[in-house]
Amino acid sequence: MTKTNPFNVLFGVEPKAIISRDIEMNEIYDSFLSENSNSQAYIISGARGSGKTVAMKYVSDKFKKMDQWIVVELNPDSDMLEQLASKLIDEGKLKKLFVKTEFNFSFKGFGFSISGSEPILNISTLLKRELEYLSKKQYKVLITIDEVSNTDFMKVFCHEYQLLLRDDFPVFLLMTGLYKNIVSLTKQKNLTFLIRAPRIYLGELNKRSITNSYMNVFGIEEKAAIKLTKLTNGYAFAYQLLGDILFRSGKKEADKFVLQKYDEALQERSYNFVFDELSEKEKEIVLTAIDNPESKYLQETFNIPSNQFSNYKKALFLKGIIEANYRNKITFALPRFKEFLHFIKEISE
Secondary structure (H helix, E strand, C coil): CCCCCCCCCCCCCCCCCCCCCHHHHHHHHHHHHCCCCCCCEEEEEECCCCCHHHHHHHHHHHHHCCCCEEEEEECCCCCHHHHHHHHHHHCHHHHHHHCCCCCEEEECCEEEECCCCCCCCCHHHHHHHHHHHHHHCCCEEEEEECCCCCCHHHHHHHHHHHHHHHCCCCEEEEEEECHHHHHHHHCCCCCHHHHHCCEEEECCCCHHHHHHHHHHHHCCCHHHHHHHHHHHCCCHHHHHHHHHHHHHHCCCCCCHHHHHHHHHHHHHHHHHHHHHCCCHHHHHHHHHHCCCCEHHHHHHHCCCCHHHHHHHHHHHHHCCCECCCCCCECCECCCCHHHHHHHHHHHHC
16 A cells, blocks of 8 residues: 555646546647647536546646647636736746837736837737737647636637637637536537537546556555445546545445445535536436436436437436436436435435
């Protein structure tokens, strides 16, 4: 058993014990580097706790090491155009190339000097001036945004980004988000790049890799590690959570104590949020499915037409709730989610 805890249950923080998603993320990396790339924007989606942030960091860290790339991380909860403009100026490479003493400029709290004589009256003009200069110097910009949602800041940024694409600026965009937030954002008018942007859906982790990880960390045999892997069902957060509980308790198997702590933490840190984000009809469907998961039974119970019921099941799959093979019945993808549903159903009666 290793001496230091390699597991981390904080969302967005890269743990030491990590199951890579090289195949999916290298698709994005290779596409952005390609001269004939069919997209300058990618969206990483998946269930809460599926490892979206860590996956995005894998890509951005690669580009940070490249001389001709500038990586800018934006916070979707504040003015993103201002962030982008100011961070490009703060970037050391751009200061050396772009900032001179001929022209003083100040905009909403940040000030600097820019070479040139034409006045800059708004943030859009400033961004274009920055990107024009970077483009001449053969620099490219990767913008990363974690956990996007349909906010005013995000809508304004997306409209501006689309204009930058139309002007052939070397700007690339990588975003992560929950399924419902991505859908809400892509419904905005005149944002064709979002509709066309390829989406990488993060499903379960490689279970062979999880098993190997548990074997190496805890010094256990394969059979024991497989039992632990089954308890995670490939869910990234569950893999970290179960490993963390075992490590902190000094145990190597999921006994009654470990399972209790595991269920408590899954509910408190993930499943309460996952359940609350479902529509009322989706909640009714999954609560009924714990006793009878047959699609025909559920469809008849709720008097839902076949095509409409298929849409509900597809949404539940894309939200990470059920497994892909959902044609004839509902099988829960999240580990011990059925037990969670039983509990909230019983406690509310």
